[in-house]
Amino acid sequence: MKNILIIDDASTVRLYHRNILEASGYEVDEATNGVEALEKALSGQFDLFIVDINMPKMNGYEFLQNLRKENITQSPAVMVSTEAADLDHDQAFYSGANLYLVKPIKPLQLMTYVRLLMGEESA
Amino acid sequence: MALLKRKKASITKSVTKTKDCSQLRALLIADSAQDRRCAARDLIGCPHASTSLLEQLACEQETSVRQVILSSLTQIGDQPAVTGLVHCLRSEDVSLRNEAIEAMKHLPEAVAPIMANLLNDPDPDVRIFSVNILESLCHPAVETWLIDVIRDDKHVNVCATAVDLLGEVGSPAALTELNNLKQRFGDEPYIQFTADLAIRRIQGG
Numbered sequence: 001m002k003n004i005l006i007i008d009d010a011s012t013v014r015l016y017h018r019n020i021l022e023a024s025g026y027e028v029d030e031a032t033n034g035v036e037a038l039e040k041a042l043s044g045q046f047d048l049f050i051v052d053i054n055m056p057k058m059n060g061y062e063f064l065q066n067l068r069k070e071n072i073t074q075s076p077a078v079m080v081s082t083e084a085a086d087l088d089h090d091q092a093f094y095s096g097a098n099l100y101l102v103k104p105i106k107p108l109q110l111m112t113y114v115r116l117l118m119g120e121e122s123a
Numbered sequence: 124m125a126l127l128k129r130k131k132a133s134i135t136k137s138v139t140k141t142k143d144c145s146q147l148r149a150l151l152i153a154d155s156a157q158d159r160r161c162a163a164r165d166l167i168g169c170p171h172a173s174t175s176l177l178e179q180l181a182c183e184q185e186t187s188v189r190q191v192i193l194s195s196l197t198q199i200g201d202q203p204a205v206t207g208l209v210h211c212l213r214s215e216d217v218s219l220r221n222e223a224i225e226a227m228k229h230l231p232e233a234v235a236p237i238m239a240n241l242l243n244d245p246d247p248d249v250r251i252f253s254v255n256i257l258e259s260l261c262h263p264a265v266e267t268w269l270i271d272v273i274r275d276d277k278h279v280n281v282c283a284t285a286v287d288l289l290g291e292v293g294s295p296a297a298l299t300e301l302n303n304l305k306q307r308f309g310d311e312p313y314i315q316f317t318a319d320l321a322i323r324r325i326q327g328g
Contacts, residue, residue, distance in 0.1 A: 082251055106311075
């Protein structure tokens with residue numbers, strides 16, 4: 001079973017994404033900020049990361065930069081944010097994200113991209 | 124005797140600080156991060172300290188110095204400090220924005236008079252960050268502000284952020300507007316999810 005790590009400081013958002021992913025058969029773990037997520041990424045194996053941008057202690061950009069710079073994993077990462085500005089898209093991809101989605105994310109939209117990024121569904 | 128020594132040291136330190144404000148301002152832009160940290164800490168009490176601290180905050184790259192600057196601004200808590208922190212909410216620098224949000228959570232008396240304006244800012248991101256500030260702002264009007272947001276704000280993510288918080292701090296007074304919001308955003312699964320969760324939490328006591 002594939003593992004997904006949801007990183008978001010909003011508990012309701014984590015629960016919403018967890019429900020969608022678990023209903024589709026994925027194993028899900030959670031982190032509330034980038035520091036906690038890095039610790040989990042170092043000790044566990046994740047096939048995908050869903051990362052919020054605005055978080056305390058370590059934001060989503062910093063988390064992804066550390067993840068890629070330290071070569072912890074090259075598993076795909078979806079960056080999610082309330083911000084739709086081009087600058088945020090650019091910074092997300094520069095940080096190591098594979099996809100940028102603007103909240104709120106609809107269940108079908110999330111599952112389509114998750115499957116695509118994990119090579120389970122063709123475009 | 125020890126108490127007397129401490130008191131004397133405290134007075135001496137206070138006088139030194141008064142005399143050294145110009146020196147502290149110079150140290151605030153020194154090359155050494157340790158000097159900048161000390162200056163940011165000791166500038167409290169100097170005239171126009173908030174202005175000097177905010178000027179340095181705008182260009183400070185060292186996280187530890189920024190933290191001390193924000194801590195000092197929080198302790199000062201005057202109008203220039205709050206205005207400067209509001210300005211940080213508009214920054215493209217995510218860390219600075221988050222640090223400003225955390226600082227403003229500790230200034231309920233200073234932030235409360237401007238909260239209505241912040242929640243009506245033309246930029247939806249500023250409105251979202253303002254709701255984030257309400258998360259830990261110990262003020263009796265928090266629930267009223269949140270209810271106003273979910274009743275009036277057109278932006279789905281501003282409303283979603285407010286609903287998330289109402290699920291934690293809301294009372295039965297929020298139920299009518301939570302149900303109205305569900306109707307207003309009937310095609311947004313996340314709003315349905317978070318509003319239902321908030322309603323259940325409120326009704327559950």
